[in-house]
Amino acid sequence: MVFLKKILVVTVLFLGSYVALVKGLGPTKWLATQHTYQESLAKAEQYLYYTHQLCPRVVVGSSLSSMIQTFRIPGTCSLTFPGQTVFEGLRLLTENDSSPTCVYIEMNAVLRSEDKEFVDYLQSPVPYFLKKYLRVMRHDKQPIAKIGQLIHGIVEPHLITNTTFDKHSTQLHQYFRKESDISPKEYILDRQMQRMEELVSILEKKGCQIVFFEMPISPDLTNLAQPRAIRAFFLKHFSPTKYTYIFPEKDKIYTTLDGIHLTYEAALEYTAYFKKQVQEADKSLQ
Template identity: 35%
Template sequence: MLSKILFTTTLLLAIYMIGIDFFKSFYTSQHQWQDNIVKAQNYLYNKKNSENVIIGSSLSNRLIMDSIPNLTNIAFSGLSIFDGLNLVLHKDILPKNVFIEMNVALRPKDDQFETSLFSPISFYSKKIFSSLRDDKQPVGIAGVYVNQKLTKKVLFKIKSFTGSMKASKVNSNKDLFQTMLNNQITQYSISPDTILIEDRFTLLQKTIKYLESKGTKITFFEMPVNQSLCNLPKATIIRQNFQKYFPNKNYTYISTPSCSEYKTTDGVHLTNKEAIKYTLYFRSEAENIIRQKNL
């Protein structure tokens, strides 16, 4: 009996592993942390090297990558540019061009994220068997299927309530947005600690010099945020230090459009419509930069 159970289990596992390897494009994640892990694993284990890479936080994670061919976005929600740079440094072949978001340059690397990706047994087993990766978990795949079925069943019921809720929803959204914006204003009004600034920018400078020594070209860009935040101390000091450590005469910057031209969901994250708008602008600028640097 036990032998039959072991045989059946092994057979089913083998079928699952073969099937998942056959459908490698299948993708699922269950929450933000796992979505970050999945994105990182897809970048690390991809045999095709990315020549052009975007590094950033949840702000540049909003870029619509289907509209930007030939660029790989490894911006992570809740994480920092140092997490993305760490991934790049683990690739055998470094990208030709790296676009680095400036907005959250003071946020530190997440050690737990690094450990989740690079503990030796986990790293190499998932590199060899794609079925072991986080986006191929059976529970997640089953969840996607069930969610799709449930969504179809409740969609009509949800629609029947929307008409009567529109007015109150608009007022509620405005109040919520103002609360979130006020929180961001408070944070952006505080001048960052001098020692923290020096620590982060010294580390960034060291990392960038290494990439440049290997032939990688660096470009900096700043995601637009709510106009009430653009010139507050935190944003201003970050810009000043980028110019101090990476002066315009030596480095390429994508000009930041006027913040007044963009709307956000909470003060810092672009709405879907505005994300599309900025993506088109970023794409045009990035393509010109790549073309010039590859001459």
């Protein structure tokens, strides 16, 4: 019995200290996640509970546009989720009180099906209320994730070799090239565009300006059947006479990890280009 009491006291002290630490460090410190899905949830929570107040611009998209380093573009937040689609970020904006002045929508991953459970989970009333006022309950504030992050930093460099990574990247590139060479079924494009139109309409009614952008990919994939079809459908459903588009620079080659995801160096280059386009869009949308 005495032993159990000691365990209880130690547990309470540990939890109390951890809660105080998280509260003292603020919402942007002590961030850690264990896997991609949790990372996406954490990014969404960070926006919902904190950064939505700071960002007149929001970029929404998939893992492709998550490579854009929005922290280098003042007043810009990111709702780009690896493993998800563009629709999750759009839903968060349409169902939340925040109203950014401009939303930048990635075009590339529009064919992927929306994960409705992702947003439903984030908007669930009781967890939403608790996480809003108790930071320690948010996905990026879990102690196990922080411990795992420290171990990961020590162990990973000894487990992954360049040869293994290069082989995997080549295989993925071949897979994405094959996938991009298949023309998407028209009814799927129509369905996805209809959903896009619904969400864009809601945002416009909230006073948001809309800009569409295409992430650069490997040159051998850029003009294959799928990217061309997506491009054409966007231009058909969202006229360039009404909406602003940001396309990659012509003849500019960005290096990729696997054909579709930019390397860190390429992401830096594209971020600089994207920043200039954002500044120009700001002027034209005023």
